[in-house]
Amino acid sequence: MARSLLEITDLAGDELQQLLTLAQNIAEKNTPKLAKDIAVATVFFENSTRTRVSFELAAKRLGLTFCNVDINVSSQAKGETVLDTCLTLKAMGFAAVIMRHKQERLINQIAQQVPDLTFINAGDGMHAHPSQALLDALTINQQKKVDWPALKITIVGDIKHSRVTPSLTAALTKLGVQQIIYCAPNYFLPEQLPPNVAAIEDLAAALADSDVIYTLRVQQERFDALSEINLQDYIDNYQITKQRLLIAKPTCRLMHPGPINRNVELADAVADSSQSDILKQVENGLYMRMAMLTFLLNGDVG
Numbered sequence: 001m002a003r004s005l006l007e008i009t010d011l012a013g014d015e016l017q018q019l020l021t022l023a024q025n026i027a028e029k030n031t032p033k034l035a036k037d038i039a040v041a042t043v044f045f046e047n048s049t050r051t052r053v054s055f056e057l058a059a060k061r062l063g064l065t066f067c068n069v070d071i072n073v074s075s076q077a078k079g080e081t082v083l084d085t086c087l088t089l090k091a092m093g094f095a096a097v098i099m100r101h102k103q104e105r106l107i108n109q110i111a112q113q114v115p116d117l118t119f120i121n122a123g124d125g126m127h128a129h130p131s132q133a134l135l136d137a138l139t140i141n142q143q144k145k146v147d148w149p150a151l152k153i154t155i156v157g158d159i160k161h162s163r164v165t166p167s168l169t170a171a172l173t174k175l176g177v178q179q180i181i182y183c184a185p186n187y188f189l190p191e192q193l194p195p196n197v198a199a200i201e202d203l204a205a206a207l208a209d210s211d212v213i214y215t216l217r218v219q220q221e222r223f224d225a226l227s228e229i230n231l232q233d234y235i236d237n238y239q240i241t242k243q244r245l246l247i248a249k250p251t252c253r254l255m256h257p258g259p260i261n262r263n264v265e266l267a268d269a270v271a272d273s274s275q276s277d278i279l280k281q282v283e284n285g286l287y288m289r290m291a292m293l294t295f296l297l298n299g300d301v302g
C-alpha cells in the first residue's frame, strides 16, 4: 500500500518534525535525488498558481518525471470520473497523484479505491490543505527559531470557508502551540471551534501580543451570497493596516497563503513590509513540497 498525505493527521509521532528538518536541509541546498523513473502528476480541478507550480518544480528539482493533467483539455470533459482518471494514471505507471478538488474528502475515497498510488491532497473544498500548513510551519520555524508552546498565533479573516485554517491549526497543535486565536466577524467564524482554539471578534484584542498574524482571503468562490457580508464593513474593521500591525509584538511576522486580495484583507504597505513573510512562504513551499515527495516516495527522511 502506497503512503499518501491527505490531512495533517496522517503524520504520526514526530513525522511532522522530520518533514520540517528535511525541508530545512533542502532549503540549505542539500537536495535529495529520487529515481528518474518515478512519475508524478498534478491533477487540479480548481485554480492554482503557487501550489500547482511549486509541486511541479519540486518534482523536477528532485529529478522525477512530471506531467500536469490539464483538466480543461482532458477526458473529464467527456464524462470520465475522477476515479477513472486516477486509475488511468496508475495504469501508465505513475507513482503519485497530487490533486485539488472542490469536493471535500473525494481524495480520501479515491485513495482507498486505488491503494497502491500515492495521493497528495493539494486542497479539497473547505476541508484540508496539508502542504500549505507544512510550509507555513517551516516559515514560522525559521523566523521564530522556535519555542512552539510560547507562541501566540492569530488567524484573521474568512476562517469559515478556509481549508488552510483546519490544516494549519492541526499542524500548530501537533507542534505544541498553546495560543491559537481565530479572529473574524461572526459571519466568517466556523460553527464549531477546535477545542484548543479561542475565537475573538474584536481585532485589537486578538492582535495584542501576537507573534504571528496569519491573514486569509475572503474566499468568495466558496460561498453563495456575497450580499450576506458587507465587504466595506469587513475592510473597515478587519483589514490589517500598518497601524493595526503595531498592536502586535514588534517582532510579529505577517503571513498569508496567497493569493492576496490587496487592500481587502491586507493594506499594500503591510503586504510589502519587512514584517511580511508572504514571499518567504512561497519559497518555502518549494522546499516543503520537495520534502513531502521525498518522504512519501522514498521514505528517506535522514
Ligand code: NCD
Residues within 6 Å of the ligand: 050, 051, 123, 129, 132, 163, 164, 216, 217, 219, 257, 258, 259
Ligand atoms: C489557498 C487555497 O487555495 O486554499 N491558497 C493556496 O493554496 N495558496 C487559500 C486561498 O485560496 O485563499
